[in-house]
Amino acid sequence: MASSKKLTIDDIAAAAGVSKATVSRYLNGHRELMSEKTWERIKTVIGVSDYKPSAIASNLKKRTTNLIGVSIADITSPFSVALIMGISRCLDENGYTLLISNSGDSLEKEKNNIDSLISKGASGLLVNTSAYDNDFLIETSCKGVPIVLCDRKIRNYTLDVVTSDHEAGMRTLIQHLREKGYSRPVLFTQNCEQNSTRMRRRESFIQAVEEIYGYSPKEQEDIFIIDHSEGISTVSQLQRLKKSLKEDDVPAVIGTNSITTARAYHGISELGMSMPDEIGLCGPEDWDWSNELNWPYMIRPHVTTLKVPSTEIGYRAAQRLLQKLQHPDLLPEEISLHCVLNARESTQLKGK
Amino acid sequence: MASSKKLTIDDIAAAAGVSKATVSRYLNGHRELMSEKTWERIKTVIGVSDYKPSAIASNLKKRTTNLIGVSIADITSPFSVALIMGISRCLDENGYTLLISNSGDSLEKEKNNIDSLISKGASGLLVNTSAYDNDFLIETSCKGVPIVLCDRKIRNYTLDVVTSDHEAGMRTLIQHLREKGYSRPVLFTQNCEQNSTRMRRRESFIQAVEEIYGYSPKEQEDIFIIDHSEGISTVSQLQRLKKSLKEDDVPAVIGTNSITTARAYHGISELGMSMPDEIGLCGPEDWDWSNELNWPYMIRPHVTTLKVPSTEIGYRAAQRLLQKLQHPDLLPEEISLHCVLNARESTQLKGK
DNA sequence: TTGTACGCGTTATCAG
DNA sequence: CTGATAACGCGTACAA
Numbered sequence: 001m002a003s004s005k006k007l008t009i010d011d012i013a014a015a016a017g018v019s020k021a022t023v024s025r026y027l028n029g030h031r032e033l034m035s036e037k038t039w040e041r042i043k044t045v046i047g048v049s050d051y052k053p054s055a056i057a058s059n060l061k062k063r064t065t066n067l068i069g070v071s072i073a074d075i076t077s078p079f080s081v082a083l084i085m086g087i088s089r090c091l092d093e094n095g096y097t098l099l100i101s102n103s104g105d106s107l108e109k110e111k112n113n114i115d116s117l118i119s120k121g122a123s124g125l126l127v128n129t130s131a132y133d134n135d136f137l138i139e140t141s142c143k144g145v146p147i148v149l150c151d152r153k154i155r156n157y158t159l160d161v162v163t164s165d166h167e168a169g170m171r172t173l174i175q176h177l178r179e180k181g182y183s184r185p186v187l188f189t190q191n192c193e194q195n196s197t198r199m200r201r202r203e204s205f206i207q208a209v210e211e212i213y214g215y216s217p218k219e220q221e222d223i224f225i226i227d228h229s230e231g232i233s234t235v236s237q238l239q240r241l242k243k244s245l246k247e248d249d250v251p252a253v254i255g256t257n258s259i260t261t262a263r264a265y266h267g268i269s270e271l272g273m274s275m276p277d278e279i280g281l282c283g284p285e286d287w288d289w290s291n292e293l294n295w296p297y298m299i300r301p302h303v304t305t306l307k308v309p310s311t312e313i314g315y316r317a318a319q320r321l322l323q324k325l326q327h328p329d330l331l332p333e334e335i336s337l338h339c340v341l342n343a344r345e346s347t348q349l350k351g352k
Numbered sequence: 353m354a355s356s357k358k359l360t361i362d363d364i365a366a367a368a369g370v371s372k373a374t375v376s377r378y379l380n381g382h383r384e385l386m387s388e389k390t391w392e393r394i395k396t397v398i399g400v401s402d403y404k405p406s407a408i409a410s411n412l413k414k415r416t417t418n419l420i421g422v423s424i425a426d427i428t429s430p431f432s433v434a435l436i437m438g439i440s441r442c443l444d445e446n447g448y449t450l451l452i453s454n455s456g457d458s459l460e461k462e463k464n465n466i467d468s469l470i471s472k473g474a475s476g477l478l479v480n481t482s483a484y485d486n487d488f489l490i491e492t493s494c495k496g497v498p499i500v501l502c503d504r505k506i507r508n509y510t511l512d513v514v515t516s517d518h519e520a521g522m523r524t525l526i527q528h529l530r531e532k533g534y535s536r537p538v539l540f541t542q543n544c545e546q547n548s549t550r551m552r553r554r555e556s557f558i559q560a561v562e563e564i565y566g567y568s569p570k571e572q573e574d575i576f577i578i579d580h581s582e583g584i585s586t587v588s589q590l591q592r593l594k595k596s597l598k599e600d601d602v603p604a605v606i607g608t609n610s611i612t613t614a615r616a617y618h619g620i621s622e623l624g625m626s627m628p629d630e631i632g633l634c635g636p637e638d639w640d641w642s643n644e645l646n647w648p649y650m651i652r653p654h655v656t657t658l659k660v661p662s663t664e665i666g667y668r669a670a671q672r673l674l675q676k677l678q679h680p681d682l683l684p685e686e687i688s689l690h691c692v693l694n695a696r697e698s699t700q701l702k703g704k
Numbered sequence: 705t706t707g708t709a710c711g712c713g714t715t716a717t718c719a720g
Numbered sequence: 721c722t723g724a725t726a727a728c729g730c731g732t733a734c735a736a
Contacts, residue, residue: 006415008729019707024731034705050495055471056417057729060408060712067451067472075440076641081433088427088454097468098452099419102440116449119407120419143402262644289428292614295647360713371723376715386721409713412728 007051016045027053059121066096068321069117071110073130073152075102078258079286079310080128083150086314087126094322107131107194118145124321126150126314131194146324148317151310153196160324162317162335166197169306169339170204173254173282174212176304176341181350182252182280185209186241187223188234188264189256201256201284226260234260234267242271252280252347258287262295265303275301280347284339286310301345309337359403368397379405411473418448420673421469423462425482425504427454430610431638431662432480435502438666439478446674459483459546470497476673478502478666483546498676500669503662505548505686512676514669514687518549521658521691522556525606525634526564528656528693533702534604534632537561538593539575540586540616541608553608553636578612586612586619594623604632604699610639614647617655627653632699636691638662653697661689 009027013020018038025033026042059065068091072080084100091098099117103110110130114137117125124146129137134154141147141159149161177185187205192198202223209217217223221244224237241251253268255261261283273279285305287294296303316335324330361379365372370390377385378394411417420443424432436452443450451469455462462482466489469477476498481489486506493499493511501513529537539557544550554575561569569575573596576589593603605620607613613635625631637657639646648655668687676682 006729009731010729020730021707021732022705025706028731038705052467052471054412054473054729055468056408056412056473057712058731060406060412060714060729061731063712065408065472075437078645084452085427088452092454097472100436100440100450100452102437102444115404116407119404120417120449121406121408259642259644262650265650266644290611292611292618293430293647295645295650298614298617298647299651358713362713372714373716373723373725374721377722380715384721390721406713409728410715412713412730413715415728 006054007049009051009053012042012045012049012051015049016042018042065121065123067099067120067122068096068124068126068318069099069114069120069122070101070126071113071117071128072100072102073110073128074105075100077286079151079308082286082288082310083128083314083317085289086311086316087150087318088314089311090315090318090322096318096322103130105130107134107136111136114140124148124325126317126321128152129154132196132199133194144328146321146328148321148324150317151197151313155196158332160320160330160332160334162313162320162337163197164308164313164339165336166200166339167204167207169284169308169341170201170254171208171211172339172341173304173306174205174208176343177252177254177280177282177347178212180252180280180347182250182347184245184249184251185213185217185222185254186251187217187254187256188226188237188260189223190226190260198256205254226263234263235270238264238267238271238273242273250278250280250349252282255281255283257284261303261305265299276346276348280304280349282306282347284308285342288312296342296344301348304344304347305342307340307342309339312337358406359401361403361405364394364397364401364403367401368394370394417473417475419451419472419474420448420476420478420670421451421466421472421474422453422478423465423469423480424452424454425462425480426457427452429638431503431660434638434640434662435480435666437641438663438668439502439670440666441663442667442670442674448674455482457482459486459488463488466492476500476677478669478673480504481506484548484551485546496680498673498680500673500676502669503549503665507548510684512672512682512684512686514665514672514689515549516660516662516665516691517688518552518691519556519559521636521660521693522553522606523560523563524691524693525656525658526557526560528695529604529606529632529634529699530564532604532632532699534602534699536597536601536603537565537569537574537606538603539569539606539608540578540589540612541575542578542612550608557606578615586615587622590616590619590623590625594625602630602632602701604634607633607635609636613655613657617651628698628700632656632701634658634699636660637694640664648694648696653700656696656699657694659692659694661691664689 009020009023013023099122101113107130128150129152132155138157149159151163153161192202206217226234253264255264282304285296285307288310291297296305361372361375365375451474453465459482480502481504484507490509501511503515505513558569578586605616607616634656637648637659640662643649648657
């Protein structure tokens with residue numbers, strides 16, 4: 001019942017009548033370094049005992065662990081969850097364990113978390129960063145800590161990063177809207193300042209519209225900032241959009257992420273606008289692991305999305321990090337995964 | 353630029369011209385154990401260096417960490433995510449870090465994970481277990497590892513556990529259906545064998561129907577097992593339900609969890625049944641942190657749910673674990689949190 | 705094939 | 721107030 005006292009390698013050695021060096025060899029699978037008999041004896045002793053080597057002590061000696069630190073900008077987002085799933089799967093397959101921390105979109109918190117992850121022996125970091133301006137990550141990387149960024153990049157420095165191809169994805173989406181007959185694509189987004197993903201989507205939007213529609217979207221007219229903290233609600237922006245419509249204009253809202261898209265959906269319902277005829281709606285879809293619980297697919301009309309391979313981003317990032325652990329001199333690279341268009345009812349304007 | 357070499361307490365001691373013991377005292381805030389001057393000198397030295405104490409070495413010595421191991425049965429479920437959020441918030445507030453592992457609903461994996469978490473120095477365990485029959489957890493607890501179960505219990509042994517009050521919740525739901533005029537409440541569930549939560553919900557269903565409707569629900573007629581792996585689809589079960597209906601019977605499906613409820617929703621749509629008039633639908637709602645992305649609230653008709661305080665379960669479980677860490681002799685207790693009925697359109701049968 | 709001795713970075717003890 | 725020094729549990733040259 002009681003946990004008399006934690007067994008150590010010495011106890012095992014004593015019980016097996018060998019030295020702890022030999023036990024250590026057994027533990028590390030150096031079968032060739034001892035006789036069959038010794039091997040078996042140790043095996044037996046350990047078998048009946050419930051001895052568990054202390055990973056802590058082992059780490060202290062080896063100066064490396066199989067812990068991977070994960071810093072998530074905002075764990076409440078579906079994207080983060082998918083990311084963690086992917087990371088978890090890969091690390092699992094390779095015998096690593098996740099050390100998770102959430103920075104709640106605060107850079108200060110992120111710094112503390114990362115320091116803490118490192119001091120706890122994380123041998124590498126997977127970072128979904130909260131800040132685009134991030135000297136701290138640069139310093140950390142320079143100190144020799146292997147880092148792979150997940151989805152979001154940082155300014156002015158090349159770190160390993162795994163993202164999705166927002167540019168191509170946005171082009172696909174805009175192309176789709178054009179084909180369906182929407183004449184006025186607009187972007188609904190939150191503030192982009194410290195969020196490289198939103199920035200990139202915004203840029204991609206502008207470029208894609210230029211390419212495909214042949215005009216330059218304007219900051220004020222075609223890009224709508226939603227900022228609940230400043231009282232700029234989705235509904236008010238939708239109303240502004242509605243007023244700005246010219247004759248025969250059929251608008252389509254592109255949400256910059258799941259939340260924005262969902263909010264736009266709610267706003268459109270609230271205003272009683274008819275979708276997809278009066279207004280179209282589409283956006284990214286981060287939740288890539290279960291269609292059954294996936295709202296774009298559950299609601300009516302089903303919402304057209306750009307499926308972001310969130311889980312795979314996590315998986316690949318983890319994979320890359322493990323690579324870097326083995327080959328510390330690998331040069332940073334950017335891995336960009338494809339997004340897939342899921343055309344559904346919310347953008348089915350014409351009989352196309 | 354390069355990480356010359358990790359700084360140790362010795363380096364700091366040398367630089368400050370004191371012994372490492374003194375530095376250690378400084379690090380642990382024993383201000384009273386040294387002169388103001390010494391304190392300041394060390395402070396300065398550490399300030400300019402980027403020395404970070406090694407938590408590993410410290411742990412080895414102190415034989416305790418501020419790592420909490422979390423074992424999740426199935427990380428892909430929304431409930432798990434909410435749970436982790438709650439855990440994360442509490443541990444965060446108290447300076448602990450999460451060590452997360454996912455057992456993918458496999459007991460074998462769960463065992464391995466827990467062993468690994470312990471060997472990595474987790475000072476306590478938060479377990480959302482995958483198996484109701486679970487001697488392993490009992491043994492582990494007996495060995496002195498502090499454990500708090502999250503949501504799911506185990507058979508034949510009292511461990512600390514934080515759950516939601518399924519019994520009362522189910523009663524509320526059934527009462528609601530009765531009031532709304534549904535005459536035939538049925539439960540849709542997956543297999544319950546190793547899942548205490550499903551088992552409890554099933555039992556609660558039976559009891560509540562007896563109490564409120566005054567008859568005993570039958571295994572075959574009123575409880576529908578969905579098992580995709582065995583080819584028993586939601587649609588086929590709905591059809592079976594439909595055929596079994598007597599004149600004037602108005603059925604209402606209760607899903608045993610988010611997935612089942614969502615599947616029932618899809619099935620009902622597919623069969624073109626009209627909700628809430630021809631059939632009602634309700635179920636638990638695990639995703640308790642963002643209504644904007646919450647499908648029961650997004651789809652039409654909005655789905656009536658029993659809101660499970662998933663995040664709070666995590667929070668309270670973590671809290672309880674920290675308590676146990678300080679007072680190892682605390683007797684196990686069960687904390688049961690209330691669920692809240694969110695009556696919405698999917699059960700709005702009459703003009704009630 | 706096996707054992708000895710030492711080091712890893714920190715904390716605790718005890719002496720000064 | 722401060723400093724040596726001995727643990728902590730394990731890994732690994734090096735010796736036997």
